[in-house]
Amino acid sequence: MRRVTGKQIVEMNAADFGELLSRHQGVVLDVGTGDGKHAYHVARRRPDDLVIGLDAAKDNLRKIAAKASAKPAKGGQPNLLYVWAGVERLPAELRGVTEIHVLMPWGSLLRGMLGSDLTMLRDLAAICVPDAEFLISLNLHAWRPSVPEVGEHPEPTPESALRDLAPVLAAQGWRLDEAEYLDAEQIDALATSWTRRLNSSRDQLDVLALRGVINATAEPAETGQQPG
Ligand SMILES: C[S@@+](CC[C@H](N)C(=O)[O-])C[C@H]1O[C@@H](n2cnc3c(N)ncnc32)[C@H](O)[C@@H]1O
Structure with missing residues (x-):
């Protein structure tokens, strides 16, 4: 797979990736990582996990990838990789993912997360371990007015996501458990960078977060009291 380390792009083979995997507990894949800030933030907070920021556009990754590849004293993060790839052609070496984040998707990534590209959901599920978690945050400005990628999907609400999107995701192995608007603090x-830009309009509900489990091995845990 093509690892961006700054100005350079280096090929990482399956053995090197396997070695990195063996040194970490979990693997967080930030799909459509953009300028990579979220991935960097997660890697700093969770040193035991390997964090991979993946994007189809390489140039926005270069600055943060150079920082991540530096010595730890200079902001380097040994548990962080930036990978140049489109989700449509995931690197063959990629596996063992325990958590997927897709924040503020646009373009074909937005289409995929809305269930209009079932292959994308299926291919991502295929590189995940059983019971991997997912977080998708939808920028609702994509519907105000609607960009072409949203197609026939109306602006989702927490209720409509659980009713209409959940069965589409479930058929590809993505079980949607929670849908909620995020407040400015969340x-x-x-x-x-994208979410920070949105923070300017705090009076509006701009972001819908979708959370759930990929390749679930059990039904969701019951909440509340057991009957009897
Ligand atoms: C609005 S930006 C969000 C960036 C970042 N997640 C954030 O929240 O700051 C959407 C990103 O998705 C990437 N993207 C769109 N379609 C993609 C695809 N099919 N495969 C990989 N990346 C994709 C774009 O290149 C862009 O960087």
Whole structure:
């Protein structure tokens, strides 16, 4: 797979990736990582996990990839990789993913997350371990007015996502458990450039977060009291 380390792009083979995997507990894949800030933030907070920021556009990754590849004293993060790839052609070496984040998707990535590209959901599920978790945050400005990628999908609400999107995702192995609007504080905690830009309009509900489990091995845990 093509690892961006700054100005350079280096090929990482399956053995090198396997070695990295063996040194970490979990693997967080940030799909459509953009300028990579969210991935960097997650890697800093979770040193035991390997974090991979993946994007189809390489140039926005170069600055943060150079920082991540530096010595730890200079902001380097040994548990962080940036990979140049489109989700449509995932690197063959990629596997063992325990958590997928897709923040503020646009373009073909947005189409995929809305269930209009079932192959994309299936291919991502195929590189995940059983019971991997996912977080998708949808920028609702994509519907105000609607960009072409949203197609016939109306602007989702927490209720409509659980009713209409959940069965489409479930058929590809993505079980949607929770859908909620994020407030300004929650948006801020995601630490992405895009979400920070959205924070300017705090009076509006701009972001819908979708959370759930990929390749689930059991039904969701019951909440509340057991009957009897
Ligand atoms: C609006 S930006 C969001 C960036 C970042 N997640 C954030 O929240 O700051 C959407 C990103 O998705 C990437 N993207 C769109 N379609 C993609 C695809 N099919 N495969 C990989 N990346 C894709 C774009 O290159 C862009 O960087």
